[in-house]
Amino acid sequence: MTRDGPMIHPYIPNSVPAIKEQMLQEIGVNDIEEFYEDIPTELRLTGLMNLPPPFLSEIELRRHVEGLLARNRTADEVLSFLGAGCYQHQVPAVCDEINQRGEFLTAYAGEPYDDHGRFQALFEYTSMMGELLNMDVVNVPTYDGFQAAATSLRMASRLTGRPEALVCGTIGRDKLSKIRDYCQRAMEIRLVPYDPKTGLMDLKSLRAMISDRTAAVYFENPSYLGFVESQGDEIAALAHEHGAVCVVSVDPISLGVIAPPADYGADIVCGDIQPLGIHMQYGGGHGGFIATRDEERYVMEYPSRLFGIAPTRVPGEYGFGDVAYERTSFAQREKGKEWVGTAAALWGITAGVYLALMGPQGMVEIGEGIMARTYYAMARLAEIQGVRVPLFHAPHFQEFVVNLDQTGKTVAEINRALLARGIFGGKDLSREFPELGQSALYCVSEVHQQRDLDRLAEALEEVVR
């Protein structure tokens, strides 16, 4: 069927010529062109843009997009051991149900009077995160864990007025790149060497590097390379001794079993909420959190929104609003403030739903379950000749480094062979951490069953042989 006259698109109601005409008439204008009078002719595009022809019906559009997507092979169609900042976990159906509700999905920045539900849902999210982290202040999510870490360091710099951060040497290189860019004119980022045997921060080096220039000491738990940094209390004490802030990035999924950083002295805790009920989405499911104690000087340094609970004029009714809306901090003294904008609120609501579903017992069980599978996988892989696992002698959670130097093969070769067997092998670390040789970062979670881990062990054994 061909159409007569102009296209009437279902998304553009007033494109109906009669309506358009009526509106123009009411305004007293002959042509829509007149509205563009301020745009100089030489800047006007003549003719139509050169775009692909559209798929005007939904079914054609669906066929086109799904046709493209059909070429993807997803992590649940194969057996995946990829992690390194994005994690495959069970996503409860209720999480999806809630974040698909049009009332949440299509809302934005209304007042508490229009959008009370959004305020309460996000307040509940921060409240549940507060329990998990054992901290009293948690922000409305920022973009992602990278941003949360970078902002935490700049908060530390503003708090102390100092120009340098000491960062654990095992930080992922992408995250380091983000931090370096973001902190470029505010502070210098120096890496603290790690113990090659354990991966832990080398405290001797830390002692040598820390000074009254140090704004923050930053480390991660579990670390990017999977081991647990068990010297948290000593690192925090050292930082405090020198007037520095202790910043710890943490994977919230671990906190049912691993001590929250606040318990061993962290002042600012940050991380990513993607593991909490949010699909991986090819890296599109991230949201960042920042948590501190309820101290005014910390609160005033947050660039993020902070939602607080407040009474209304009806006794007993809960209202919500922005806390310390006028941040009276003299943050301007730092070379550049930060901003707040659209970030990842819907993922915050989703993570709240996840924590409400999981409850205390769920978080303990998932933490313990991930550790059990991690240790089982490490034990099974360690049986393979030429495979060193874990590379670091330290407790591990969820991820671990597998060194393949003695197999005579590269990680790339091995991963290709694993792919042929329907397995996504661990992340290749050979470019990111050349000092680790041919190493890969493997990740397991509660989605893996014993037979999956056995299958990995068998496949890897075959492949390295």
Add this chain to the structure above:
Amino acid sequence: MRRRLGLIVNPVAGLGGRVGLKGSDGPEVQKRALELGAVPQAVDRAARAVERLRSVPDLEILTYPHEMGADAVRQIGLEPVVIGAVVPGHTTAADTRRAAQEMRDREVELLLFAGGDGTARDIYEAIGLDLPVLGIPAGVKIHSAVFATNPRNAGDLAALYLQGQVEGLREAEVMDIDEEAVRQGIVSARLAGYLKIPYRTNWVQSAKVAQSSEEASLASLAYDVVEKMKAGWFYILGPGTTVRAIADELGISKTLIGVDVVRIVDDPEATNGEGRRAEVVIADASEAQLLSLLQQVGTRQVQIVVTLIGGQGCLFGRGNQPISPRVLEQVGKENIIVVSTPEKLYSLGNQPLWVDTGDPTVDQMLCGYIQVVTGYHERAVRKVVC
């Protein structure tokens, strides 16, 4: 909890306006105004403001007798606590000053007054910054920044303040125009002082971007200016709270409505300002003192720091007269640092800044575009006209 409000009405305020007398200062003018058929407006306007306070629970209104306040309160059917004594029909500026002092001593939380610039000046002279005040506009001349936009808004803001719903207080300019000069066709406003007024930025929280408070803006712009100050240089600091923030950052005290000169000196011991410290060379300087300073030290190492007058945008010629055309000429445009909080600039919209130094050549020199320091590493560009 009992809330205590003070109310002062200057009954003759506004008398001159309707009959073309450009003000009501002095008994002669008032008499002439009444002769010309002027009707006192201030009592009615005060009553309209007080009307808005009805909703404040447990409110006690302290006021002076008759037309100085009691009439206005009773007009709307409330009963004030009346103090002091006046001769009805013959109230004076001295009565206003005495009333303000007595209300301060009786610890009112807020002093609401109805009048014009002259009344504001009287209250400033009586109590300075001791007490938060708010003006109900009732006079002919309303150049001061201490007035609400109309009586109703004055009442609303006062009600909010008394109920703890106003974020803060700020110091606002009291301007005074020489009425005699105006009657002769010359407008010459001068900065008389500052009063502390309540202000609210918004009724509800609705913006998507957090803002910093005016206090933070002041600290931020002061830090910017001080960071750039050089040892061995002299700085002529104009009047006003904005410039005073810079003095605060330097750790010196400043004459609020006068012009001071400071010098930055090297001092390895100084904790403030990275090995530099400021010393006051001249406090409340006159034009002659500034000129003699310039003669002594030359013009190479002298800068002027000024702010604009809120709401009207005057840069030179109103309130900072010691920084005269001759001083400006010698120091040069490139050595003038203009500072303002963003809020003060916003309130001007796209209305340009202006100068009226009395010397057309100097005015011409100052015209064009000028950068205004609005925060740390932040400046705005504003047009200056004359």
Add this chain to the structure above:
Amino acid sequence: MSEDILRHRYTDGRPNLRRFHQARWDEPIIFELSREGQRGILVPEVEPGIRERVGDVLGVLPEKMRRKKPPALPELAQPQVLRHYVRLSQENLGTDLNIDVGQGTCTMKYSPKINDQLARSPKVTELHPLQPEETVQGILEVMYRFEQILKEISGMDRFSLQPGAGSAAIYTNASIIRAYHRMRGEQDQRDEIITTIFSHPSNAACARTAGFKIITLYPDEDGYPDLEALKAVVSERTAGLMITNPEDTGIYNPRIAEFVRVVHDAGGLCAYDQANANGILGITRARDAGFDLCHFNLHKTFSTPHGCGGPGAGVVGATEELVRFLPVPLVEFDGQRYYLDYDRPDSIGKIRPFYGNVSVILKAYAWVMSLGAEGLRQVAEIAVLNNNYLLHKMLEIPGVSAPYARGKHRIEQVRYSWQGLTEETGVHSEQIGLRAADFGVHYWTSHHPWIVPEPCTLEPTESYTKDELDEYVAILAHVAEEARTDPEKVRTAPHNSTIHTIDHAPLDDPSRWAMTWRAYRRKVEGKGEA
């Protein structure tokens, strides 16, 4: 009147107002719903074979690293969690429900459901970002194709899809400007970014975050960005110009190309914040005005839902000269396969993990593919028509004005002023907004602090019918009338909301503010652990 509402839409040519009342569930805080022992979801148990092999695995953790007590999360069964959140969702006004023209600058247009459905495909949601490239050819092709579309819409040479939303994209622009001057050895000298007062405030804020000094231009007497002021401040210190156009007032800067030229002549770069691009799609392009960088908000102009404040996406376009600085990786196509190119030594590096909010990018791609070039142009034209129609109707309300460039048309939004009404009635813009909430619509004043007095910013986009625009105006006209006849009603609004007027004082008081339930229990209720 209520009878009429049921039977007729209009009375005397004016739309009847709805008898709206926002949902009010009096829903407790989720912790209050907790009952010990209830479970909302179960996690897979550890199989005996694993258990046998690893034993008490927590024993490997040093005592100090073990959590002593389980986190005090609420305990609820699944239906109760669902019901709680569905109730909260009902107490929220999405664009799916309201005539969302009141959140100007946010471009609250229709987010097509088909696009949400497509993005929920497991073929998107279950992809790990580090999968081998041969297993993600589909999603890479979507990203690649979308980049080609953006190039055509803007005229720029390459795009990064990485930044998480608009401000992150603006920050990326600032970081690229910084990298450009560093490469030329001028990073210390060129430290000033110029913007305009009616550009989105993130331009100043993000540039400041990147370490620049900010110079802000005010409008000239006609209300347009002041070219003479720009000429007066450009210098060898100028790093760049970062501006929104049309500005947040809806005014298009007719001298935009000259602005760019002046800054280029001074050695600076020009970045175009295209957050307000909805009215100029297919009408005029960033490149044609000479810009070096630009960005679009996919959650505004390209229809993806706002999600209560994210996830969104900000895409950054650059000219050939600046492509080298774009964040890594870029999506490339070698004629046969799509791949991610990390080998870009001059890149500013990472702005966020991986490649961007991919599901948002997919929705935006699907949106463009459902409209085509003709459709996009119609989007722009109808958005502009709707806006000027709304402007025309709004100015009929006594007490409303549209300051700056008075009497001129606007592009896709208008910043109005209620100053006239406020002076007359003492009712303020925010109070009008709170009363408007009683009729089921959003309303936004504008960014603080206000330059336009008593402002409100309306942006009708292409998604609303003439009837809906009439209804929105009728609501505001009604509220304005009330401000004159019954100001108390407006002043004490909202009356039909989920909740009543909030006491904001505790939110600014460190001894009383509470950002988590635990803090509230401790500080306000005096319970819980100290």
